[in-house]
Amino acid sequence: MKVDLFDFELPRERIAEHPANPRDAARMLDLSADGMHDRIVRELPDILRPGDLLISNDTRVIPARLFGKRGDAKVEVTLHKQEGLGTWVAFAKPAKKLRIGETFKVNDEFEAEVLDKKDGGEVTLKFNRSGADLIAALEKYGVMPLPPYIRRETGGDDQDKSDYQTIFAQKDGAVAAPTAGLHFTPELLANLDARGVNRRTITLHVGAGTFLPVKVDDTEDHKMHAEWGSISKEIADLINETRANGGRVVAVGTTSLRLLESAAREDGVVEPFEAETDIFITPGYKFRAVDMLLTNFHLPRSTLFMLVSAFAGFDRMKAAYNHAIENEYRFYSYGDCSLLECASKIDART
Structure with a gap:
């Protein structure tokens, strides 16, 4: 596909310089149903169902x-x-x-x-x-390797050392935060537990290549940087059991989604995984392991905007981003987020 298709204009003032406080007060554009709804992150337990499985990335950002x-x-x-x-x-x-x-x-x-x-x-x-x-x-x-669109004189300040780290962070190795995880608080996790939503973590050490622009004209010519990831047998078995019982697998962030899809067979069964992945997801990809995705708003012409366009539908994501810009959502790493349902699930209902 032509990379120009994934371009859009974003006013500079829509780029977040600091996260919401508290974190779960960030806005959340909900496209998990057959419509578009303005919500906040702490409403997530009201949308998910008992028996759903929330998968987060437990990588920890190092001052790289x-x-x-x-x-x-x-x-x-x-x-x-x-x-x-x-x-x-x-x-x-x-x-x-x-x-x-x-x-x-x-x-x-x-x-x-x-x-x-x-x-x-x-x-x-x-x-x-x-x-x-x-x-x-x-x-x-x-210092913390903040992305270039967050303006700091010499990299991250003392506050960024905590702000740019998710509540799930345990395993050293990332040089960019899995930013959808930045929205979670202990209170939100407790409410998800009370709702009956299961939670587990997997590991993908995010590389700085995630911020590199796509410099080619066609997506077929783009080469992804490889990143190391791990999914244990216990978690793979729970994912498969969840879906077999009618529960949904909800990926927190594109990093979790990319790792889950890398570990999934053609029939959707997720296997244990411990290797590098350079999976590049664009529209036309058939999703095998993930039913819903919580993710931040991404850069134009980026591999991540291509991924969410593949997941939720190209036209749906174009409309969602236009809505987010017009309604002053905050973009990128410290910004707001969207909750997406896989387009194939929505299409099956219509």
């Missing part, structure tokens, strides 16, 4: 943005994919300042050797720390 030098030249890097023990692929700015075999130095005790350079400003860095020591150094010297 580093400011350092190569000699006297200032360089900024954002880690986005772990390649091995202490080795990460990163986006460097300006990448031309880094050369293979030289050292990117944060300070006298934290540095990395440049192992390789790739297209698009990517470099491979081998740090002088690994494992828990590397995470500790990132926590000390790094």
